[in-house]
Amino acid sequence: MIKPVRKAVFPVAGQGTRFLPATKAMPKEMLTVVDKPLIQYAVDEAREAGIEEFIFVTGRAKSAIEDHFDHSYELEQSLEDRGKDEILETIREIIPEAGQVSYTRQQKPLGLGHAVWCARYHIHDEPFAVLLADDLILAKPGCLKQMVDTYQEIGGNLVAVEDVPKDQTDRYGILDVVDDDGKLASAQGLVEKPKPADAPSTLSIIGRYILQPEVFEQLDRQEKGAGGEIQLTDAMAHTIGDVPFHGLRFEGDRYDCGSRLGFIEANLAFSLDREDMQAGVQEMLKKYS
Numbered sequence: 001m002i003k004p005v006r007k008a009v010f011p012v013a014g015q016g017t018r019f020l021p022a023t024k025a026m027p028k029e030m031l032t033v034v035d036k037p038l039i040q041y042a043v044d045e046a047r048e049a050g051i052e053e054f055i056f057v058t059g060r061a062k063s064a065i066e067d068h069f070d071h072s073y074e075l076e077q078s079l080e081d082r083g084k085d086e087i088l089e090t091i092r093e094i095i096p097e098a099g100q101v102s103y104t105r106q107q108k109p110l111g112l113g114h115a116v117w118c119a120r121y122h123i124h125d126e127p128f129a130v131l132l133a134d135d136l137i138l139a140k141p142g143c144l145k146q147m148v149d150t151y152q153e154i155g156g157n158l159v160a161v162e163d164v165p166k167d168q169t170d171r172y173g174i175l176d177v178v179d180d181d182g183k184l185a186s187a188q189g190l191v192e193k194p195k196p197a198d199a200p201s202t203l204s205i206i207g208r209y210i211l212q213p214e215v216f217e218q219l220d221r222q223e224k225g226a227g228g229e230i231q232l233t234d235a236m237a238h239t240i241g242d243v244p245f246h247g248l249r250f251e252g253d254r255y256d257c258g259s260r261l262g263f264i265e266a267n268l269a270f271s272l273d274r275e276d277m278q279a280g281v282q283e284m285l286k287k288y289s
């Protein structure tokens, strides 16, 4: 029987060095695309996919994220007094139900695998999703919803994938593909950040995962991989054989908001996708073409 995915982990403890100085006192996941922080897009995407429990793995400067998902009584009162009901509703919608959110701390940024491992006592023995907020995805329905729909039919470990240019394989986890129908690819192995010459394919894992709890048995070993970090890709690779592994080519566009150019492009794409912004942005762009 395929167990439903009810919980999601949001690792937000990275150092965000590519985005300094913006990320000096603020987590990268609080960077804003149009008018929402990246982490809120990820939480909204998880909600749409049916997630009921949200587990944040935080590090430095965690309070901005905790505050964002909590009441701000002063602000709410002030908006109410001024009759700004619409924006008040927007602010209140952000807040999950009491008890739905929990926070755990990754004391040292030892890698994504380690960050996910820090959430193990919140997950116990059920499947769970992992969302990396800096991979922002414009998709309808959202990427995780597309994945959950597929997962409900095939189970196992399922990640979102896309083809990347051959010279960029050293930035991603790459699938060693055995079977590929153009939408779903099954893998016999995974390699983290291979050099282009060593990459088994160009199909790369992006920041959305549905994982079985068996991955924690591998992460328990605390084995360091590429870059001296405890890699989630390595732990997933070790479960292949026991747990089926698939990559889903989702429908939509992904923006790497951990990089400056990706972040700027995301702001353009998301503002052009909004009715209230589209005309203004198109007009503005004429100046730069």
Ligand code: UTP
Pocket (backbone or CB within 6 Å): 011, 012, 013, 014, 015, 016, 017, 018, 019, 028, 057, 106, 108, 109, 110, 111, 112, 114, 115, 132, 133, 134, 258
């Ligand atoms: P990145 O690989 O983008 O690393 O992490 P980073 O530290 O955030 O950014 P750069 O490369 O220094 O600019 C991918 C995701 O994994 C989380 C990050 O917060 C991000 O969401 N992460 C990474 C952790 O939570 N802990 C870690 O030890 C590493």
